[in-house]
Amino acid sequence: MAVRxxxxxxxxxxxxxxxxxxxxxxxxxxxxxxxxxxLNDAAQxxxxxxxxxxxxxxxxxxxxxxxxxxxxxxxxxxxxHRIGALQPSDQIVLVAVTSAxxxxxxxxxxxxxxxxxxxxxxxxKERTPEGERWVEARASDEDAAARW
Amino acid sequence: xxxxxxxxxxxxxxxxxxxQLELPSDIGTVAALLAWLRTRGGVWAxxxxxxxxxxxxxxxxxxxxxxxxxxxxxxxxFPPVTGG
Numbered sequence: 001m002a003v004r005x006x007x008x009x010x011x012x013x014x015x016x017x018x019x020x021x022x023x024x025x026x027x028x029x030x031x032x033x034x035x036x037x038x039l040n041d042a043a044q045x046x047x048x049x050x051x052x053x054x055x056x057x058x059x060x061x062x063x064x065x066x067x068x069x070x071x072x073x074x075x076x077x078x079x080x081h082r083i084g085a086l087q088p089s090d091q092i093v094l095v096a097v098t099s100a101x102x103x104x105x106x107x108x109x110x111x112x113x114x115x116x117x118x119x120x121x122x123x124x125k126e127r128t129p130e131g132e133r134w135v136e137a138r139a140s141d142e143d144a145a146a147r148w
Numbered sequence: 149x150x151x152x153x154x155x156x157x158x159x160x161x162x163x164x165x166x167x168q169l170e171l172p173s174d175i176g177t178v179a180a181l182l183a184w185l186r187t188r189g190g191v192w193a194x195x196x197x198x199x200x201x202x203x204x205x206x207x208x209x210x211x212x213x214x215x216x217x218x219x220x221x222x223x224x225x226f227p228p229v230t231g232g
Contacts, residue, residue, distance in 0.1 A: 122231025
């Protein structure tokens with residue numbers, strides 16, 4: 001199980017290969033990649049800057065993954081979240097989970113992502129033609145986390 | 149001394165990222181701290197008004213209004229998170 005906060009990009013195929021390397025029990029790998037969109041709330045976004053709360057971020061993500069391990073029979077999980085300045089089409093986040101069968105890893109992956117969106121201390125600031133603005137939280141993200 | 153950390157929009161609004169405070173003896177919970185900070189008026193009263201969504205973490209754990217604050221704790225104030 002690993003949680004990483006980093007500025008640099010990540011290589012999905014390398015990360016997925018490393019996650020299941022040497023574990024012959026694995027029959028399923030589910031993953032989610034979040035990507036920067038060029039349009040948010042009707043404004044063109046040129047740069048998205050991500051900041052976090054060092055110390056709490058790692059603790060919160062580790063707790064979310066531990067929670068997923070208690071709920072589903074999964075073998076391993078990986079969360080990578082980027083910080084710093086990102087451009088449209090850049091990768092922001094990777095969540096990957098391994099299990100024997102797809103049901104557990106699909107569900108755990110979605111759960112980790114839903115909880116990350118509402119409990120992990122990251123904030124986005126957008127640069128648009130009108131200037132910089134902090135991204136507002138969405139009620140739909142709270143609803144997504146509440147269903148678990 | 150309690151260390152207060154302001155993040156994201158709140159850091160911008162308050163113009164500072166941290167401060168060390170000696171809390172009065174009757175300020176022992178998250179709710180009491182927020183009420184006390186609000187008495188500074190101006191942007192403090194605006195940003196921390198009861199209708200505004202402010203999240204609080206005590207020693208890196210998400211806290212509730214009733215969560216206790218002790219000396220040497222780190223208390224962070226921030227808007228709802230928007231990662232992912």
